[in-house]
Amino acid sequence: DIQMTQSPSTLSASVGDRVTVTCRASQSISSWLAWYQQKPGKAPKLLIYQASSLQSGVPSRFSGSASGTEFTLTISSLQPDDIATYYCQQYNSYPWTFGQGTKVEIK
Amino acid sequence: EVQLVQSGGGLIQPGGSLRLSCVASGVTFDKTYMSWVRQAPGKGPEWVAVVFPGGYSKSADSVKGRITISRDNSKNTLHLEMNSLRGDDTAVYYCARLWADIGSPYYMDVWGKGTTVTVSS
Numbered sequence: 001d002i003q004m005t006q007s008p009s010t011l012s013a014s015v016g017d018r019v020t021v022t023c024r025a026s027q028s029i030s031s032w033l034a035w036y037q038q039k040p041g042k043a044p045k046l047l048i049y050q051a052s053s054l055q056s057g058v059p060s061r062f063s064g065s066a067s068g069t070e071f072t073l074t075i076s077s078l079q080p081d082d083i084a085t086y087y088c089q090q091y092n093s094y095p096w097t098f099g100q101g102t103k104v105e106i107k
Numbered sequence: 108e109v110q111l112v113q114s115g116g117g118l119i120q121p122g123g124s125l126r127l128s129c130v131a132s133g134v135t136f137d138k139t140y141m142s143w144v145r146q147a148p149g150k151g152p153e154w155v156a157v158v159f160p161g162g163y164s165k166s167a168d169s170v171k172g173r174i175t176i177s178r179d180n181s182k183n184t185l186h187l188e189m190n191s192l193r194g195d196d197t198a199v200y201y202c203a204r205l206w207a208d209i210g211s212p213y214y215m216d217v218w219g220k221g222t223t224v225t226v227s228s
Contacts (some may be wrong), residue, residue: 046217
């Protein structure tokens with residue numbers, strides 16, 4: 001199985017800060033990576049697919065990038081509504097696997 | 108607009124079975140790939156299974172041999188049945204619609220709200 005390792009596990013930042021979450025795959029997954037945002041008691045919401053494609057309706061302050069097996073989710077200017085847990089997920093091969101999550105808090 | 112409405116779940120005794128349903132609207136269901144994902148309390152999501160339009164399915168090793176995925180295309184409904192339930196099956200179960208750009212693999216773009224399954228005596 002492909003292991004997805006996210007860091008950090010928790011991130012505290014101020015409103016307006018640039019925030020970066022990293023996800024590393026244990027082997028090549030090409031660009032077949034998605035990022036999800038999950039708020040408490042809610043289903044995950046797709047933000048980014050194919051490593052860097054912004055899902056329709058998602059604010060442009062969210063972006064994704066890739067370099068080899070390392071993937072990054074960036075929030076260019078953190079907003080109060082962005083408080084959530086973020087997960088990466090590879091869909092290159094079965095079983096699909098998720099990272100352990102990054103909880104983003106407001107400082 | 109794609110919507111997925113889930114039902115089923117609840118409190119189930121160890122060794123028992125569950126049947127979850129997911130009704131899709133806003134899609135051509137008989138051409139739609141679907142998936143099940145679960146999330147144990149305080150944990151990250153775990154992929155459970157994917158089902159192709161024709162009914163073929165693939166599942167995670169953690170549930171293999173215990174689950175049956177079926178779909179009723181006439182009712183736009185996806186079902187998940189699982190038996191021999193144990194405590195670590197306790198989770199919120201989500202169904203999700205899969206989408207793909209031409210030539211690319213499928214990914215989960217729309218999720219149901221989830222249904223809670225608690226396995227306990």
